[in-house]
Amino acid sequence: MTDFQRMVDLASERLGGAALWATDEFFASKENLLKPGRGTFIPGKYTDQGKWMDGWESRRRREGDRDVCLIRLGLPGKIHGFDVDTNHFLGNAPARVAVEGVYFPDYQPLDELLSPEVVWQEILPPSPVQPGSQNLFPRDAVGPFSHLRLHIFPDGGVARFRVYGEVTPNWPLLLSEHRVLDLASVQHGGVVIGASDEFFSDRRNLLLPDGSRDMGDGWESRRRRGPGHDWAVVRLGRPGSLVRAEIDTTFFKGNFPESCSLEGCSAPGAGATVEALEGATWRELLPRTKLEAHTRHAFRLQPGEADAAPVTHVRLNMFPDGGIARLRLFGAPAEGAEGTR
Numbered sequence: 001m002t003d004f005q006r007m008v009d010l011a012s013e014r015l016g017g018a019a020l021w022a023t024d025e026f027f028a029s030k031e032n033l034l035k036p037g038r039g040t041f042i043p044g045k046y047t048d049q050g051k052w053m054d055g056w057e058s059r060r061r062r063e064g065d066r067d068v069c070l071i072r073l074g075l076p077g078k079i080h081g082f083d084v085d086t087n088h089f090l091g092n093a094p095a096r097v098a099v100e101g102v103y104f105p106d107y108q109p110l111d112e113l114l115s116p117e118v119v120w121q122e123i124l125p126p127s128p129v130q131p132g133s134q135n136l137f138p139r140d141a142v143g144p145f146s147h148l149r150l151h152i153f154p155d156g157g158v159a160r161f162r163v164y165g166e167v168t169p170n171w172p173l174l175l176s177e178h179r180v181l182d183l184a185s186v187q188h189g190g191v192v193i194g195a196s197d198e199f200f201s202d203r204r205n206l207l208l209p210d211g212s213r214d215m216g217d218g219w220e221s222r223r224r225r226g227p228g229h230d231w232a233v234v235r236l237g238r239p240g241s242l243v244r245a246e247i248d249t250t251f252f253k254g255n256f257p258e259s260c261s262l263e264g265c266s267a268p269g270a271g272a273t274v275e276a277l278e279g280a281t282w283r284e285l286l287p288r289t290k291l292e293a294h295t296r297h298a299f300r301l302q303p304g305e306a307d308a309a310p311v312t313h314v315r316l317n318m319f320p321d322g323g324i325a326r327l328r329l330f331g332a333p334a335e336g337a338e339g340t341r
């Protein structure tokens, strides 16, 4: 897996991404592009239109050079890479794809997005893709963008379209509306930058909005057979002084951690790798505390010294192993220069 594939999928349906419009979706619907997984193929399954396909698929084009799908990102952000996944599209993958983007800070109705006045910026020039493959295109943190156009040349099918990047929250608006907010939330730019083990489920689930839907929708490590404990490190969307945490073990009944603790550090500029935090001074925010099965626990956090620097990163330790559905870290965001990470 490339580094950018570990970032947030800004387009995912789960985060509010939507396929708003397409030139043609004769064989299969544009909405499939943003669904989880890589799509399935069911031999022998046909609809009135033709072969049932799990992706977006247009008819064979006899005029014109392309089909286009207009996508609203769930969360606006800077783009570090695309995955144009043509899984199961073998005799009907596009020859080339391209992506353009635009940024609107506020809601835009579809007719305005379709207006020829919108100035679209090229993010990926027309580029060849392979059938039945994850086609990965790294980009150089371009944006922010709120909407994209995926062009397929001349026609064909794409199973999934992933748009990996970093969320760019509207901080002036958030700061004007909230004194305390969840600084770990993916909606506010929080990211899990590392974890000791993700055998059963992905660390990114910890910071998703809303409650978890089932046990697979949290972070779960394998059964630890040696010494030590599992951990995950979060870079907050904005540094701040944390006051309260929620640690949610919903759906983890036979596999919740025996206990957990939280530590915080101030490492502005350390970026998005755990290695860059080597040598950081960690301060206890929550001492080791017993957890319950299938419970949303709320914990008050230990205040730092009055002059303590705002926390930029938090380490969640779970003893010895297990699963946690969600982690919320509520705090007052730092303003001005201190608010940079």
Ligand SMILES: NC(=O)NC(NC(N)=O)C(=O)[O-]
Pocket: 027, 049, 050, 051, 052, 053, 057, 060, 091, 092
């Ligand atoms: N066997 C097919 O998949 N044919 C066609 N596609 C669908 N979905 O029926 C086509 O023309 O690509």
